[in-house]
Amino acid sequence: MKRTLSARLFEAFFSFALLAFLAATAIVVTVSWTVYEGDAEERLSSQARATAEEVAGLDAAETAERLSTVMLSGIRITLVAADGTVLYDSEVDPATMTNHGDREEIIAARNGDESLVFRVSETTGTDALYTAVLLDEDGLTLRLSETRTSLASFLGRLIAPLTLAAFVAVGLSAVFAKAITKHVTAPLLDVDLESPMQSDGYREIDPLLARIDAQRTELVSKNEQLESAMAMRREFTGNVSHEMKSPLQVIGGYAELIESGMTNEEDTKEFAALIRSESEAMRVLIDDVLMLSRLDEGVEEESYPIDLASICQRVVIRLEPTANAHGAKVNITCKEPVYATGYEMLAEQAVYNLVDNALRYGGGEVEIDLSTSGDIARITISDNGHGVPEGMRERIFERFFRLDTSRSRSTGGTGLGLAIVKHAAEVMGGSVSVTDSSLGGASFMVTLPKANGVEASRPRPDS
Numbered sequence: 403m404k405r406t407l408s409a410r411l412f413e414a415f416f417s418f419a420l421l422a423f424l425a426a427t428a429i430v431v432t433v434s435w436t437v438y439e440g441d442a443e444e445r446l447s448s449q450a451r452a453t454a455e456e457v458a459g460l461d462a463a464e465t466a467e468r469l470s471t472v473m474l475s476g477i478r479i480t481l482v483a484a485d486g487t488v489l490y491d492s493e494v495d496p497a498t499m500t501n502h503g504d505r506e507e508i509i510a511a512r513n514g515d516e517s518l519v520f521r522v523s524e525t526t527g528t529d530a531l532y533t534a535v536l537l538d539e540d541g542l543t544l545r546l547s548e549t550r551t552s553l554a555s556f557l558g559r560l561i562a563p564l565t566l567a568a569f570v571a572v573g574l575s576a577v578f579a580k581a582i583t584k585h586v587t588a589p590l591l592d593v594d595l596e597s598p599m600q601s602d603g604y605r606e607i608d609p610l611l612a613r614i615d616a617q618r619t620e621l622v623s624k625n626e627q628l629e630s631a632m633a634m635r636r637e638f639t640g641n642v643s644h645e646m647k648s649p650l651q652v653i654g655g656y657a658e659l660i661e662s663g664m665t666n667e668e669d670t671k672e673f674a675a676l677i678r679s680e681s682e683a684m685r686v687l688i689d690d691v692l693m694l695s696r697l698d699e700g701v702e703e704e705s706y707p708i709d710l711a712s713i714c715q716r717v718v719i720r721l722e723p724t725a726n727a728h729g730a731k732v733n734i735t736c737k738e739p740v741y742a743t744g745y746e747m748l749a750e751q752a753v754y755n756l757v758d759n760a761l762r763y764g765g766g767e768v769e770i771d772l773s774t775s776g777d778i779a780r781i782t783i784s785d786n787g788h789g790v791p792e793g794m795r796e797r798i799f800e801r802f803f804r805l806d807t808s809r810s811r812s813t814g815g816t817g818l819g820l821a822i823v824k825h826a827a828e829v830m831g832g833s834v835s836v837t838d839s840s841l842g843g844a845s846f847m848v849t850l851p852k853a854n855g856v857e858a859s860r861p862r863p864d865s
Contacts, residue, residue: 411583419575427564442550443518446533449477450546454535462542466490469544477548478530482508484541494525502545507534511543520550653677705830707853708749710740710781714770717753721761725768730761736772742779742850744830749850752826752834753781755819756846760785764843779852787843795836799824823848 481490486503488496510517511534764785832850839845
């Protein structure tokens with residue numbers, strides 16, 4: 403026997419109503435428990451910090467004496483020595499307690515971390531929430547704990563009201579499912595089979611047409627994106643070809659002169675030097691193109707903490723011949739260890755490109771300043787050159803864009819250096835910008851996500 407559409411709709415609406423009730427109940431219970439636990443954790447953490455401040459500067463004996471006068475409702479206080487011995491406990495005789503050096507919250511506090519641990523107490527046998535604060539460098543640790551209600555107990559108290567609500571939900575779901583089913587099927591039952599297109603029934607084809615239209619729109623959008631990407635690639639390929647054509651023409655011309663035997667020994671050496679110079683320019687251009695291609699493909703590995711001071715030191719050493727050739731001086735200012743989250747190779751390439759630009763196009767004075775602000779690590783590279791006109795400060799990061807074409811080529815620029823800097827910074831979750839420098843030239847600032855909780859492992863340069 404075939405099932406009717408009304409029966410199918412009734413089952414669907416009824417099931418949906420019950421599932422909605424169950425989902426809403428689960429959400430309410432979960433949110434209630436989460437808020438309940440979150441408030442308890444925040445309260446315990448705040449109390450731990452406040453108590454630690456109250457006994458700050460006291461030795462172990464004085465701390466134990468002071469803690470014996472502290473009364474915290476429902477909170478147990480424990481003082482643990484560096485070797486794990488319990489010196490004081492507000493509820494249990496310390497002499498009867500085992501060594502607490504291996505407790506998770508104690509270990510976390512001594513490692514400089516703040517943790518909240520929920521477990522069954524080995525001393526009292528009850529469920530408890532623990533947190534700990536390191537009081538001094540010797541390892542003296544203050545621990546606070548609070549007896550907590552388990553999730554099972556929390557749910558147990560809700561069984562009666564939830565059961566009643568379930569019965570009510572079943573009844574209401576049945577009533578609403580029947581009413582909605584009748585309302586939905588009424589137009590189908592009223593269809594005039596003689597003139598079906600004149601009936602006020604559903605236009606069953608509308609959802610299909612809407613879906614086709616949505617897919618068409620999506621296809622057009624993707625096609626436009628593809629065409630845009632292809633146009634950009636064609637433009638990029640054209641620019642690369644154009645940039646390579648000039649050095650190839652120079653190389654070919656001088657090589658032809660040498661091959662014809664029309665040059666003397668002195669000219670041959672000069673032409674060979676020019677060919678080598680143009681070959682080096684092509685190598686730099688190819689390296690930059692490959693770097694951009696790798697950046698376009700994205701970085702699959704996870705980022706990690708990188709030492710920006712060490713990176714800047716290496717860049718300055720690598721560019722020392724360039725600095726000497728231009729009679730320039732590079733200074734690094736780093737008043738505190740600065741660590742960022744990113745990729746060392748990309749960060750070093752970005753710094754290298756910016757310092758190299760400053761040396762080639764600046765006025766002989768380059769300043770590298772490392773600093774942090776909130777969750778941001780900053781690398782600021784300033785020079786005393788001609789600066790960047792305000793109207794060009796966005797365009798200079800475009801591929802193959804040059805402020806002065808002839809001057810850039812004469813100094814060995816490819817027009818891709820700043821594009822690599824921008825792309826590398828964005829891949830690492832940062833950005834780059836340019837402003838006027840206090841030295842009178844341009845000031846480029848690269849911002850990266852700051853790596854927190856990392857101690858300096860290398861000597862930082864003096865300012």
